[in-house]
Amino acid sequence: MNIIELTDVSKTYERNVKALKQFSLSVQEGECVGVIGESGSGKSTLAKLLVGLERKDQGDLSILGSTVSLQNKKEKAYFRQHVQMVFQDATSVLNPKLPIWKSVIEPLENFKKLKPRYLDKSPDSALEIAKVLLNMVGLDQQYLQAFPDDLSGGQKQRVGIARAISLSPKLLICDEPTSSLDVTVQKQILLLLKELQQKNQMSIVFISHDIRAVVFMCERIIVLKDGEKVDEFLIDDIYSNERHPYTKILIKAASYK
Numbered sequence: 001m002n003i004i005e006l007t008d009v010s011k012t013y014e015r016n017v018k019a020l021k022q023f024s025l026s027v028q029e030g031e032c033v034g035v036i037g038e039s040g041s042g043k044s045t046l047a048k049l050l051v052g053l054e055r056k057d058q059g060d061l062s063i064l065g066s067t068v069s070l071q072n073k074k075e076k077a078y079f080r081q082h083v084q085m086v087f088q089d090a091t092s093v094l095n096p097k098l099p100i101w102k103s104v105i106e107p108l109e110n111f112k113k114l115k116p117r118y119l120d121k122s123p124d125s126a127l128e129i130a131k132v133l134l135n136m137v138g139l140d141q142q143y144l145q146a147f148p149d150d151l152s153g154g155q156k157q158r159v160g161i162a163r164a165i166s167l168s169p170k171l172l173i174c175d176e177p178t179s180s181l182d183v184t185v186q187k188q189i190l191l192l193l194k195e196l197q198q199k200n201q202m203s204i205v206f207i208s209h210d211i212r213a214v215v216f217m218c219e220r221i222i223v224l225k226d227g228e229k230v231d232e233f234l235i236d237d238i239y240s241n242e243r244h245p246y247t248k249i250l251i252k253a254a255s256y257k
């Protein structure tokens with residue numbers, strides 16, 4: 001099943017900056033699709049369009065087979081429930097004054113009737129849900145009452161991921177989720193995302209300038225350059241001669257070949 005589909009989507013900012021040009025993308029259930037490109041290629045714009053934080057100028061956006069314009073509250077809520085984002089810097093999404101357990105369950109507050117798939121029984125309290133979520137992201141229960149400042153960068157990113165999966169989304173948009181972390185911690189976060197994707201049959205759009213991380217995570221890769229899709233291929237075809245010259249440059253720069 002197609003979880004999300006963008007068709008010929010364009011986004012132009014002020015002063016005629018064309019951040020995305022007639023871009024199309026579809027993501028199947030349980031699939032991880034990578035998007036790579038250099039700084040300024042339009043990756044963050046794409047991420048924001050995919051979670052409804054930015055409006056497209058042209059083109060279509062559909063989720064679970066239905067076209068959405070994100071013009072009304074109902075559509076926005078439906079979208080938010082199914083598509084969540086993991087940001088580059090978790091610090092920016094965590095309220096420093098909220099204990100971790102509250103941050104983790106915050107998205108659920110607007111979806112009182114939702115029964116997330118990861119709960120096998122009705123929880124006794126919101127704290128119980130937070131415990132399950134921390135467990136899912138491999139964070140010790142001792143951090144439930146802690147505050148963001150008490151946590152390392154990697155731990156904060158785990159909290160950011162717990163928050164993002166709290167609604168049992170069908171799709172996770174990961175925008176450079178490991179870029180601000182140390183190398184060893186990066187690997188742990190990638191492994192966690194992969195595990196969550198597989199256990200929960202979740203789809204991921206993994207956006208990064210780091211081709212190694214994208215290759216590790218994804219089955220299919222899209223290459224963005226100046227707001228345009230210049231290449232799209234399955235991971236097995238990464239070394240194919242058919243690759244776009246720009247893709248070859250990116251691969252070479254990452255010393256893959």
Ligand SMILES: Nc1ncnc2c1ncn2[C@@H]1O[C@H](COP(=O)(O)OP(=O)(O)OP(=O)(O)O)[C@@H](O)[C@H]1O
Pocket residue numbers: 013014017018019037038039040041042043044045046209
């Ligand atoms: N809010 C905005 N207003 C005006 N121009 C913008 C805005 N956001 C992005 N841009 C421009 O749109 C283009 C694409 O930017 P975008 O941030 O999507 O690229 P990116 O690939 O994520 O880059 P980076 O990795 O540096 O964040 C750039 O030329 C950028 O300057």
